[in-house]
Structures are given as structure tokens and as C-alpha cells.
Amino acid sequence: MPVFQAKTFRRATTASSSLGERIGAAYRATLPKHPFLLFGLPFVMIIVAGSFALTPAAALRYERYDRKVKQLSQDEAMSLGLKGPDGEEGIKRNPRRRVIGDEREEYYRLMAKDLDNWEQKRVQRFEGEPDGKL
Template identity: 85%
Template sequence: MPAFQAKTFRRTPTASSPLGERIGAAYRSRLSRHPFMLFGLPFITVIVAASFALTPAAALRYEHYDRKVQQLSKEEAMDLGLRGPDGEEGIKRNPRRRVIGDEREEYYRLMAKDLDNWEQKRVQRFQGEPDGRL
């Protein structure tokens, strides 16, 4: 008996083979002769089609973001109590305290605070709001 059998590993498709096996065998035999047409072109086609299909989803995402983040009008800013940098009604809030000097002075000012002796204070609640006490 020889070391290798004469039988092929894959059987050849016959007329009685299912359609899927015949198509698969034809695809495998032609793939070695035309690799781009049978592998690369369908791959690129799927990528391009997916980009066109996902474009509306991306547009929805940005429209949702735009609805969430919008510029306030002057009337809305006045209603919310926002002021501009010059004290006029605008979009930016006035900072409570500005940093005067350089970073070192601010660092040493913060380091001089006594962090070991502190007292816990409850936040004042609005009228009718539960304060979390039992």
C-alpha cells in the first residue's frame, strides 16, 4: 500500500450534489484564478454599501447632540441668571473668585488651609424638598 492514497480529499460535485455544494466548489475553483473579483470586490462593495447605510444613523447622532447642546438667546440667559464677561447678559457665568498671581501663590494658599479640622454642614434644602433624614 502506498504512503498516500490516490483519493482526493474533496469530492468533485456531481449532478446529485446539493446546490450549495456545487456553488461552493465552483467558487473555490475560480477563487485561485480571480482572487480580487471573487474576494476583494465583494468586500469593498460591502464596506461602501455599509458607509452609505450608516450615514443616516450618524446624521441622527449629530442632530440629537445639536438638540441637546444649543446656544441660548439673551432672554433665556436672563431667565437662567447667566451673565457675560462684561457684566452684560450673555452665555458665560461670572467666576466666583479669580486666581490672582501665579500658580505657586495659589498652591501655597491652598496648602496653608487646615484640612484636619473641619466641620460637616448640611446643605440648606428648598421648601418641601426631602432632606434624606429618617
């Protein structure tokens, strides 16, 4: 029976072997010796760089959404009470009822209400808004 050599087989470098193949072979040969340096560190660096790259994209997405939500026409702003008839900005708050006194008085006033007897009323919808009825 023939005796096998202890030396592992390596293909002879020829002109046909490209630079990429030689770099790949060197990488595969040194990977078991330094796994974190050659695999873990590049992986962690890609994750961190991706986080920094995606942060502005996410911020842009939320800014566009905020701009879309904040766009109100002048008529809508007038109907919602956000602008006065002369076009001045700012919300004018006219509360229906002020809380007078301390928290205990307000608590007892709310506790005196009869919460068991109530009637459900539908909210008046705007024109063109679906009311949920089938």
C-alpha cells in the same frame, strides 16, 4: 457495480425555474472563484454607507438633547444669574476672590489651610428637588 459519471449533476433549466433561482445559482457557482469581489466588497460598502447614513441621525439626536437642556424659563435664568433684570443676555461673573500674585503664592496660601478639621454641611436644595434623605 455501475460507474458514476465525472460530470456533476445540474438541474435542467425549465420554465419553472425563476430568474432569482438562476441568479442565485450563478452567484453560488462564482463565489468560490472571487470571494472578496462577491462577498467582501458588498459587505464593506454596506458598512461604509451605513456610517454615512447614521451620522446625520446621531447629530440630530445630540442637537435635540442640547436644545432640551438649553431651554430655560426667564425666571430660572434670572435666579441663576444668566439674565439681568432688564433681560440682557450674558453671564455676569462676580468672583468672590481674585487670585493675586503668582502660582507659588496661591499654592502656599492653600497649603496653610487646615484640611484635617472640617465640618460637613448639607447644601440647601431648591423647592421640589429631592434632598436624598430617606
